[in-house]
Amino acid sequence: MTKVDAILSRAQAASGSFPASGPALIHVTWDSSPDLEQFLGFISAYCKGRFSTSLAERVTLTSTELLDNAVRYGSLARDFTYRLAIEGGYVTVSMQNTTVPARIEMLSAQLRRLESAPEQVYAAELERSMGPSSGRRSMLGLARIRHEAEMRIDLQTEANDVIIRAQCKR
């Protein structure tokens, strides 16, 4: 992938089966602005080859929306790290990027709201999308991950970085 350092775990790729836990299946870092369509093609093809149709669709949606969010709201518009892993019978997708404390606080509040009523928040975010596009700063991407992809979402911080993890049963 252009501008992308993609490292597939060769041992897992060769084995054709997932361990219960272990290193990332895919670990991608970007030091410049990612090509979202290229990433979609890559992750979609990978997931179709590895997961059931339904799970592949969910992981692809989650991966794409997390990267889109990082590009849109990350403070540097670069330095993104994507990770896909199988951990203890769960598929985990995570995205790490640099951000500002205010953004982390806002994300935490949004996730709490989303966790309490995923479907209602999803519908509300769609409704909020109506009207002029200027100034929109919605959480539709996260709402899709929670409601459409049915992933649990949590948030961690490391110094100036935020790590959003989305997880579902394999």
Added chain:
Amino acid sequence: MSNISQVELPTLASFELVITPPSSVAMRGTIAIPDPGLLLGGCFRRLHEASLADGLRELSVDVRQLTFVNSSAIRLFVDWSSWVAVAGPQGYLLRFRTDRRITWQRTSFAVLQSLGGKSIALDAE
């Protein structure tokens, strides 16, 4: 010649839009670019205006082969639904043909229909 047949088609490698006059549109592929509104928003708007100018009672938009869209692209459909809702009785029925096996279509269009009221119809296969 109908107005809708003269709408200029967008150029996006992963996405194809086909207009079949007098009242059908089909979309195929994926939309994952960061700001799809810049490339596609104008086309959607022109399709809406052409449908009004042609006096259509109904426009069918087939998205069954549109397998993935990002959240920014979903907003394009939200916008279109809101334009039709605003047009009211002088407007047309916007009928989306969807595939319920595709998650984004199943979840998004159900909500859109509830937001758009009588202006939106859904044929989910």
